[in-house]
Amino acid sequence: MTPAWAERVPGLRPSPVRPVYLATLVANIGSGAWYTCLAIFAVRSVGLSPSQFGIGVTVAGIVGLLAGSPLGYLADRTGAREMLIGISLAQSAAALGYLLAGGFWSFLLVACCAVAGERAAPGIRIAVISGLTRDKERLSAISTTVVVAHIGAALGSALGALVLWADNRAGYLALVLLSSASFFGFALIVRGVPHVETLREKQIKRSVLVLRDKPFLIVTALSAVLALNWGMMGSGVPLWITQHTSAPAWTMGLLTTLNAVAIVSFQNRASRGGTSVAGAARLAVWCATALAVSCLLFAATFHGSGAWVIVLLLAAACAQVVGELLYVASAWGLSVGLAPPDAHGEYQGAFGTGPAAALMFAPALMTGLVVDGGVAGWFVLAGLFLLGGLPTVPVSRWALRSRPDPAPSGGPIPDLKEEQTS
Template identity: 55%
Template sequence: MLSRLSEKAARPGWTTASWWRRPVGPVYLASLTLSLGKGAWFTCWAMFFLHSVGLSTTEFGFGITAAGVVGMLAGGPLGYLADRVGARETLITLGMVQGLAILSYMFVHGFWPAVLVTCVMIAADRATPGIRIALISGLTTGEERMESISTNRAMTQGGIVVGALAGAYVLALDNSVGYLGLVLVYGTSSIGCSALLRRVPHVESLNERKVRRSVLVLRDRPFLLITLFNGLLALSWGMLDSGVPLWITQHTQAPLWVMGVLMGANAVVVVLFQNRVSRMAVTVRGAARLGLWSGVLLAVSCVVFAGTDGGSATTVLLLLAVGAAVHVVGELFFVSSGFGLSVALTPDDAHGEYQGMFSTGQAAALTFAPGLMTVLLVDGGVAGWFVLAGLYAVGGVGTLAASHWALRRGCGTAGRSTA
């Protein structure tokens, strides 16, 4: 009997029905559903545009950059709208808009129609994570809030990995039927995400509370600085997605399949450890320290990767593995720091606008990272790694300094309200 009780107590929460019946349960399911389609889509969307839509590589590059800028600028206004009319309702609408935009790719031909649809799709995609955090923040309090946000991140990462495997299969087929099927899967997963969110309890909006106020986050200078420095740390995503593969192909003799192993290992580590690391970010001071160490570790990973230039095959593989291991710890620290600071420094009735603004820094990193990595690592060589290390160091030190400034101003107190 005792062994049975201890076994039951040791069961992970996600294996129990009660865990999923919590108010945030449908949010997890919605995130998982969307990330499956997202992982498949972004694995091979470049080939879809080049082979099915008929764009040139230059047109594709211009189109995704333009869409990225639109997505970067959309986060703040859509976040404020979420506070005004409701985070759940805004997420449901964004999911429907994104799904319909994706499905319209089946009928899109030519450059400008593809750019227009992509701008709509990317704007919804980039705004959704911040508003989702705002929704979770409205459904939870205290330490449960941070645990729920980091759990959602792990769910999303796991779904993207599984989806990417499906996308790899579509890439192997490399035909119009496979790409159109992928469009259908991603579009329906986005709409399905909206349907699941209807099961989430409603979070009272500013309109329902009769609160009238202007935008607050633009006057919160410490928070804006933290957003900027977090954006520098967010370059770590682009570093792994585009920087390291470009470096491997241009400056080493390592086989490209190594990149798949490194990215797969990165995803597994994030899924397994994001929750645990996030427990160190429940306070502003704890999250600030994680931000500092993130910058240090990401800088160290750059130095390690720089050491692969001109090395022997065994040395290169070993250094790539070490660099990726240091990088993923830095990424865990950076993400957890961002969660902790962006939530703890936000007034209780302004999570949408603050998260929308905070996501702007990360969206900027995602938009400009491919071009920056090309300039620094392909053209700059080893020196480019040290410039990138310097950017991470600035991001880490700046995060710590700006967080201390926020605390001196009295920010980060639980239950702050703007009403």
Template identity: 55%
Template sequence: MSREAAKGRRSRRPEWATVEWWRRPAGPVYLASLVLSLGKGAWFTCWALFFLHSVGLSTAEFAFGITAAGVVGMIVGGPLGYLADRVGARETLVVLGTVQGLAILSYTWAHEFWAAVAVTCVMIAADRATPGIRIALLSGLTTGEERIKSISTNRAMTQGGIVVGALAGAYVLSLDNAAGYLGLIVMYGGTTVGCSVLLLRVPRVASLSDRKVRRRVMVLRDRPFLLITLFNGFLALSWGMLDSGVPLWITHHTHAPLWVMGVLMGANAVVIVLFQNRVSRAAEAVPGAARLGLWSGVLLAASCGIFAATYRGSGAWVFVLLALGAAVHVVGELFFVSSGFGLSVNLTPNDAHGEYQGMFATGQATALTFAPGIMTVLLVDWGVAGWFALAAVYLVGGIGTLGAARWAMRKPQEPAAETPIVPASAGEGQRGTV
């Protein structure tokens, strides 16, 4: 083989298969996300049975605990995002990861109800705040088209890790004993702390403190962005729809075996890993991201209609409809996630990625918190009518995303209200107010 041919074969290798790709500034972020998602996939596959069988909580106590933790996660996203802008996204991620890891390790002794609730609130709060701040860090490390590509790559890494981790979690579930749960806790908590240390290899992104600048919170005055956050939260119910809604529907309103849900979720994850990067290319500019948001709502609504058609279904036909509904759903999910990346990043001032991503993540955290209850009421209690109500929510989310994005494009960008911090030696009386 000639030298040129050998060089051509090497060039066809995927980027992630090269050492140079992992050595880039964002490389440690990808690696940390991959490792953390392995533990996350394993943990959230079996944490319910851990609390019910190992800790000894009742189902009502477990439901109260995860709901309280979800509410805390909703509240802290914005403030922690602003803190990331103030002190640095990398530093905030390191601290959050360490706190989350220690909280996970605390499950080894927190076996009383209120202790378990407190630990879960800390763990979930850090878990919900971390993705937005990680996007802020990647946004600071990259520019232009590379920015959306790096964020979507991180999403694909995370999804792939969750799938593999879920398989490990299934093994722990098969054991269903204290030793298995203890090993998982130690593994997940230890790797979470270790990945936080790994992030110290990431180049530091200049913070407001580094630049000697103080400014007020900006995102709360950005009404188009707040509307986009709201409508993106409507679309984010698609995550809860697949995780809890479809399994509940299959159990209560079809004659299909529940194991088919594992096949649908596995296929969903594979499609996301393979195509998230490609779809995100259409969201590199605000108009394209806005259109993806609209089509996401349309496709998710269409998937609701297909799932509704499985009512009391059985045999091969119900399998076909479930597979078709899941296929339309995953395309809608790809569009929704890519739209969120493009809009939240491109509509954010360069020095405010932390607070904007923190606020944007609040909409998704709200959806994740209330999705199980919403899906139970709509799909178990309302039946077929619930699917059409959910479809209407998705259509509102898609149309609203397009309208709010167009408003944001027409609205002139408001400059940040920045005030230089005067060194103390120059006189405390001259320091600007926040």
């Protein structure tokens, strides 16, 4: 019997998707540790030049971008759980493949396999959750998975930092083995998740739907613009602090810690407003507003120094993390709410290309806008966020009108149409 206090904690409640939380934690510990050290391993152990590493990662990112939707469609036909297990086993093998890479082409092959799995797995994981949950429980499960992923990545990054401190080949090899073992462990744990009924079992024959769903594709593109907030904190803000302010370097560590604590503490709460498409669309507007305010506050730190600039940076980071919380809630609410009940794998795979593209292009965009453009670049970025968020409400209404039928499985769509007209 589950204790009463555990019933109030989403990740501890009895649920068919509870093993997914543990599996996500395990996988993200391994991947978080590995990606902390990947660049140094590629240069020192594989023998790549920094430019070769950059080209290899970019090409792998493009391959991963293209793989998400086809693998998602295949998951709908053959089984989302089974596809997720297969992808995690492939990722485990790809991690070991880094040990065999002896030059650029072998590294590129391994990286393409690893990144394709990395890009496809989150969407298929959401398809598994969507197939086993309904309504508010669905979004709560998704947001809990996001929180668990952050915790795992943080723990893994700490392990990676220790290996970087030791800086020896034995440590890097140990991380490769840890990464491989974590994906293998993910596959073993997910075997305990119930099977999600497939299109074949439902005797449904259809072609690809998402490529004909114009409003959903536009929602995906708008969400991709908002996903640039991840790149803003990952590359734009650190470079801004070091090149355009006199704030100490440790300030970025403070902002990163603030972000991680806020995501873990408030993501489930923030996701409550995204349980309908109408609500998720409104969250996108508020997300864009918060991110635009964050950009203006970061711009105000230009050539700043002393305690005042640290206060402004903290205020900007608070606005950014509010935007990030709302972005995650909005993105999953829209992608799940607008997906036909028998096409979650296909739709989540397609939707995942938006954040993947944003993460791939963000470093170059942030360098051009924020580092080279200075204050004006922050204003342009604020405008981009508003352009990504404000149209979401009318486009989501268009998407709802274009749905052929409400979800027969008790999903969110009937309530969404009611809310839209109220």
